[in-house]
Amino acid sequence: MKITQPCSPLDADFNILKKGLTQFNESVTGDVIRKKVSSFVKNDAGEIVGGILGEINWNWLHIQGLWIDKSIRGKGWGSRLLIQLENYAVTMDTTNIRLETTSFQALEFYTKSGYCVFGELPNMPQGHTSYFLKKQL
Numbered sequence: 001m002k003i004t005q006p007c008s009p010l011d012a013d014f015n016i017l018k019k020g021l022t023q024f025n026e027s028v029t030g031d032v033i034r035k036k037v038s039s040f041v042k043n044d045a046g047e048i049v050g051g052i053l054g055e056i057n058w059n060w061l062h063i064q065g066l067w068i069d070k071s072i073r074g075k076g077w078g079s080r081l082l083i084q085l086e087n088y089a090v091t092m093d094t095t096n097i098r099l100e101t102t103s104f105q106a107l108e109f110y111t112k113s114g115y116c117v118f119g120e121l122p123n124m125p126q127g128h129t130s131y132f133l134k135k136q137l
Helices: 011-029 077-091 108-113
Strands: 035-042 048-057 058-067 094-102 116-122 129-136
Touching: 035 077, 048 077, 058 077, 094 108, 108 116, 108 129
Parallel strands: 058 094
Antiparallel strands: 035 048, 048 058, 094 129, 116 129
16 A cells, blocks of 8 residues: 655546545545536627636535626626526425635625625635635525
8 A cells, every 4th residue: 555646636637536536435425416507798799708616515505606708797697697596496395505715805795795704714814815605695
C-alpha cells in the first residue's frame, strides 16, 4: 500500500473515487438522484446573456451560479431566473435551496429574495468573505 503525491487526477481515477463515495452515501441515504437544471436569458440573436445553474439532489436544489451580463443587469432578469428556478424546484418536490455567494457578488440580492445566511467563510477568496445561504419554499 502507498499514498500517491497530490496531483491532478486522471478522469478515470477521479471517477473511481466519486463512484466509491456515491456508493457509500447511497448505502445510508438510498439512491442519490442528481438532476442538473438551468435556465438562460437569450438576446434576439440567441446569444446567452445570463443564466442560472443548479443541481437537485437529496431533495435540495443547489444553485451553483447565477450570472447576468452587465449590459442587462438591474432590469430584473436575475430575479426572474431565480423565481423560475424556485418554481421548478417545487414541481420536483424540492422545497429547500442552498447556494454560496461572496462579498463582491450578490449577497444583498439573495437576502432580499428571502435567503438566510447560515455560514460565513472569511478570506475566501483572500480579502473577501464567502456566504452560505438557504431558503425553504
